[in-house]
Amino acid sequence: MRVFITGASGWIGSAAVDELLAHGYDVTGLARSDASAQALEAKGATVLRGDLDDLASLRAGSEGADAVIHLANKHDWANPAESNRAERAAVETIGDTLVGTNRPFLLASGVAGLAQGRPSTENDPSPFSGPESPRGGTENLALDYIDRGVKSISLRFAPTVHGVGDHGFVSYIVAAAQQAGASGYIGDGAHGWAAVHRSDAATMIRLGLENAPAGSLLHAVGETSVSTKAIAEAIGAGLHLPVESVAPADAEAHFGFLGGFFGMDLAATSSLTQELLGWTPVGPTLVEDIAAGAYFEV
Structure with a gap:
């Protein structure tokens, strides 16, 4: 074909x-x-x-x-x-x-x-x-x-399609943490993003x-919802930076254009897709990729 x-x-x-x-x-x-x-x-x-x-x-x-x-x-x-x-x-x-x-x-x-x-x-x-x-x-x-x-x-x-070499949304969140000297999440960080390797x-x-x-x-979608706090904690651990809550009013100042987007709940399932296609996600999770250094320059 x-x-x-x-x-x-x-x-x-x-x-x-x-x-x-x-x-x-x-x-x-x-x-x-x-x-x-x-x-x-x-x-x-x-x-x-x-x-x-x-x-x-x-x-x-x-x-x-x-x-x-x-x-x-x-x-x-x-x-x-x-x-x-x-x-x-x-x-x-x-x-x-x-x-x-x-x-x-x-x-x-x-x-x-x-x-x-x-x-x-x-x-x-x-x-x-x-x-x-x-x-x-x-x-x-x-x-x-x-x-x-x-x-x-x-x-x-999913909002993040992650892996080594990704220059998408997570890379912007990492850059914001490096610039601010702290890895942030918005509010209580309970809202989450769907993710896929x-x-x-x-x-x-x-x-x-x-x-x-x-x-x-x-x-x-490989993961239905990864909390933004968990994302921030993984980034903080990888960069050896403190992790802190960012007030919604300060999100744009901390995260730039991504501030509003990072504060959204973007969870999603893929059970119907997996059943239809016989597809099973097997790649690393988002937090595993962050922890392995996929977003940090050596």
């Missing part, structure tokens, strides 16, 4: 490329830089040069593939509207290209904001629709293509491609 992957050299995408190549797939990865292209070629993947704003490349990659896995995102924290615009345009381009083919179209989404007061599940529909929504409302946009002959599947990732996420992507029916909402 020929698989076209956007974000193929990214944190999750590069692991997905490795997983698919190891299982005999013919992978084409979108690459916007020479370094990304060289890395993909070294693995044995085919390179298609372009980026999320190059809609012609997205169209060409989708036309030549038996399945598309869309993992790229601009992640422009200073200008989220631009990220949302680019994401929606990319999904529309890929979806329009696949109309009438019944080919799989797997796209990245998240578990954040799906439920309040309890862990989100695969039965929770996304409340985000329209261009102004987070990620441009693209989960619901992609699912709309099912009636037009596209096998759309949502890959909902990068290798487990890559396996789930492959199994979703192979086994998930159209309309599936798959949760890449």
Whole structure:
């Protein structure tokens, strides 16, 4: 099977490329830089040069593939509207290209904001629709293509996909602790984040491609809820820093743009995904990764 992957050299995408190549797939990865292209070629993947704003490349990659896995995102924290615009345009381009083919179209989404007061599940529909929504409302946009002959599947990732080399949210929390001289958590730190190891996420992507029916909402979640206090304590131990509570009013000053996000309860389950795909997360836990030094420069 020929698989076209956007974000193929990214944190999750590069692991997905490795997983698919190891299982005999013919992978084409979108690459916007020479370094990304060289890395993909070294693995044995085919390179298609372009980026999320190059809609012609997205169209060409989708036309030549038996399945598309869309993992790229601009992640422009200073200008989220631009990220949302680019994401929606990319999904529309890929979806329009696949109309009438019944080919799989797997796209990245998240578990954040799906439920309040309890862990989100695969039965929770996304409340985000329209261009102004987070990620441009693209989960619901992609699912709309099912009636037009596209096998759309949502890959909902935990807020932290962790492992050695991760430059995501946990790395920002570590940097905030280093700058403040203390590892912080907000309030009583009882609220928690879902988490998944990068290798487990890559396996789930492959199994979703192979086994998930159209309309599936798959949760890449290995741990339902890791308390933010436990995260802060692990970071404090790793950096030999004190651990302290940060008042909600002071969260932005301590954590920067991540202050509001770290104070949210982002728990989620994946029992339905595990049952559907025969998937069992086996990688290290988030606290184990932090304790092993995955986020600390030697």
